[in-house]
Amino acid sequence: MGQLIQWYPGHMAKAFRLMRENLNLVDIVFELVDARLPASSRNPEVDKLIGDKPRLLVLTKADLADPKQTKAWKERFEKEGLSVVVLDTRSPKTPQTMTKAAKAVLADKIKAQEKRGIENRPIRAMLAGIPNVGKSTLLNHLVQKNVAPTANKPGVTKKIAWLKTPAGLEILDSPGVLWPKFEDQQIGLRLALSGAVKDTLFAKDDAVLSLIAFFRDYRPQAIIERYHLADDAFTMLSDVDILLAITAKLGFKDDYDKAAIRVLNDLRQGKLGTYTLDLIHG
Numbered sequence: 001m002g003q004l005i006q007w008y009p010g011h012m013a014k015a016f017r018l019m020r021e022n023l024n025l026v027d028i029v030f031e032l033v034d035a036r037l038p039a040s041s042r043n044p045e046v047d048k049l050i051g052d053k054p055r056l057l058v059l060t061k062a063d064l065a066d067p068k069q070t071k072a073w074k075e076r077f078e079k080e081g082l083s084v085v086v087l088d089t090r091s092p093k094t095p096q097t098m099t100k101a102a103k104a105v106l107a108d109k110i111k112a113q114e115k116r117g118i119e120n121r122p123i124r125a126m127l128a129g130i131p132n133v134g135k136s137t138l139l140n141h142l143v144q145k146n147v148a149p150t151a152n153k154p155g156v157t158k159k160i161a162w163l164k165t166p167a168g169l170e171i172l173d174s175p176g177v178l179w180p181k182f183e184d185q186q187i188g189l190r191l192a193l194s195g196a197v198k199d200t201l202f203a204k205d206d207a208v209l210s211l212i213a214f215f216r217d218y219r220p221q222a223i224i225e226r227y228h229l230a231d232d233a234f235t236m237l238s239d240v241d242i243l244l245a246i247t248a249k250l251g252f253k254d255d256y257d258k259a260a261i262r263v264l265n266d267l268r269q270g271k272l273g274t275y276t277l278d279l280i281h282g
């Protein structure tokens, strides 16, 4: 999916270098992963980068994801030895959940410090994740001030500073921006659907056609109900014809680009129900 790629070798090298420099400053890394894309929004390079540094995997946007899938993904990650928290980042419980989980990951270190008479030392953390995964939102909620700009567009995070949280964390206010791994077209499309890729960088009708194809197997009823299609629409119609039927139902005549934008927004706002694009089967 060549046209989706917005990360060039120079960007990646810089992001990698910044992360590595900052890594030495912190006790723990909060690796943010979109709960709707637990595989596609992770980058295997991060494992190499983070190495033995304690890590907490944070599944963000869990309110938008399919709860059964989120549970299955959490179990899979835990089997791999990772500590995992599942968040609606914007929830008032977020600071408490994160602090408790960070302390659990660092329990041995904290115990050793206490033995040496060091009590209540702040836990230094950095956030890392691909664009639009919720880094600024999490930072704001942890610090409980509106310090970092958030926007539903990739590429907004820019500041640098240490930020103290009321619960005793100190967070580096330069989240590691990780690059997505556009390994194949499927991953690229899923990232595009989730909002991780600038909307100007991909063809929305292609993305929505892939979404329709996905929902055909996953949850056709969600599309049928939202756009008042015939019950047998998915048996009778191709993906393109489904998009045209949606376009007509929305009153957009043959302007399927306009319909594609509407469907994309509906998906991202949870109006097609909760969904996970990387599925664990069985």
Ligand SMILES: Nc1nc2c(ncn2[C@@H]2O[C@H](COP(=O)(O)OP(=O)(O)OP(=O)(O)O)[C@@H](O)[C@H]2O)c(=O)[nH]1
Pocket: 060, 061, 062, 063, 064, 087, 088, 089, 090, 129, 130, 131, 132, 133, 134, 135, 136, 137, 138, 149, 150, 151, 152, 153, 154, 155, 156, 157, 177
């Ligand atoms: N529904 C839902 N939306 C969320 C959650 N976390 C973040 N968002 C939304 O996702 C969008 C992106 O969030 P940001 O915090 O700006 O993401 P970021 O990782 O800092 O993005 P960059 O600055 O592009 O690197 C915003 O519209 C947030 O309101 C969540 O847990 N649930």
